[in-house]
Amino acid sequence: MKSFVKHIIFKFALKFFMGLGRILGKKQLITVSSFLGSLLYSLSWKRKNVAFDNLKIAFEQQYKESELKKVLKKFIQEIILTALEIAFIVKKKEKLAQWAKVSGIEHLDEALKKRKGIIALSAHLGNIPVMLAWLAEKGYPVAVLFKEGKYLPEGFLYNLIKSYKIYPIPFRSDREVPKEIISALNKNMIVFILADQARPGIYAKFFGKYVQCQKGAFVIAQRKGSPLVPIFIVRGENGHEIKIYPEIELQKQVEILIEKYNCLLEELIRKYPEQYYWFHRRFKRMRVH
Structure with a gap:
């Protein structure tokens, strides 16, 4: 049942991002990814906790916990931006020379x-x-x-x-x-x-x-x-x-x-x-x- 739910979520997310890739302009990708990433960051979910634990292990001597939370938020926003860029390139059949x-x-x-x-x-x-x-x-x-x-x-x-x-x-x-x-x-x-x-x-x-x-x-x-x-x-x-x-x-x-x-x-x-x-x-x- 858990796998079925995840499959549905991924299927919906794929359609959602591909749809955004079709309708958004290139300059809008950062704004939208920042908003969606901030929204996801505010929620509690397993992989978010895994990411934060990894950051604490890697940067335990370099950053305070409050600073690591900012990195985590930017990371989630970056993941969304990457997904939107891929959808944009695929749907708009973009040439990569300028990217x-x-x-x-x-x-x-x-x-x-x-x-x-x-x-x-x-x-x-x-x-x-x-x-x-x-x-x-x-x-x-x-x-x-x-x-x-x-x-x-x-x-x-x-x-x-x-x-x-x-x-x-x-x-x-x-x-x-x-x-x-x-x-x-x-x-x-x-x-x-x-x-x-x-x-x-x-x-x-x-x-x-x-x-x-x-x-x-x-x-x-x-x-x-x-x-x-x-x-x-x-x-x-x-x-x-x-x-x-x-x-x-x-x-x-x-x-x-x-x-x-x-x-x-x-x-x-x-x-x-x-x-x-x-x-x-x-x-x-x-x-x-």
């Missing part, structure tokens, strides 16, 4: 010359669909590992990804996915993997805590010799900024590769705390080192 600027594109071009594909290490930070679609629109061979939303209509993300000429790699199982990733790398594609979720794999340092980190992307890169290129997107003062970093030099120790990635991600999160997806239970399993 983002990029720095470090030369790192991507150099890595592609190696003809071994690229594992693009990204995270649940900023408006990820804008980043993927922007690069695909520029002619880059983009692929992305993703998981369909549990309560979204069947095939929703798959069809949306394909519509932007991005190669979709649905997560099916830990056994099947590496084969599809390797297949895309063999075609010299840029395979985006959001490597920041807690999954059984290895413990590495993140915000001063030793947390579970997935190692699949790093192990595949080691075996294939494919460049590991960190790529993130954030919302700056003048719009979205795609940040492409120099490739992480491959090493035998996976822990070192993961912590280099974690270090870059943490630096961005500290600068843009409201833009990280705090709903994930990122600190669920921590280990005393």
Whole structure:
């Protein structure tokens, strides 16, 4: 019964946001997201509490609780704004050229010359669909590992990804996915993997805590010799900024590769705390080192 109710809520929310994307102008997106985000912040719900607990763990030495509540509110507003932007772009069939600027594109071009594909290490930070679609629109061979939303209509993300000429790699199982990733790398594609979720794999340092980190992307890169290129997107003062970093030099120790990635991600999160997806239970399993 609980799952059925959530499915109905998600279905309604999807129609609601797509409807707003159709009728709102670009300049109205911020105003509407601010209002809806403030409304959601005022309510009590489970994931909001999860996000606040995560913020307290990550920033326990940096912010007071009152300051963290402001970050939480801005985070919820940011989530709404991201959803409205995606709906707006889809419904208005917007070109992405004016939506983002990029720095470090030369790192991507150099890595592609190696003809071994690229594992693009990204995270649940900023408006990820804008980043993927922007690069695909520029002619880059983009692929992305993703998981369909549990309560979204069947095939929703798959069809949306394909519509932007991005190669979709649905997560099916830990056994099947590496084969599809390797297949895309063999075609010299840029395979985006959001490597920041807690999954059984290895413990590495993140915000001063030793947390579970997935190692699949790093192990595949080691075996294939494919460049590991960190790529993130954030919302700056003048719009979205795609940040492409120099490739992480491959090493035998996976822990070192993961912590280099974690270090870059943490630096961005500290600068843009409201833009990280705090709903994930990122600190669920921590280990005393």
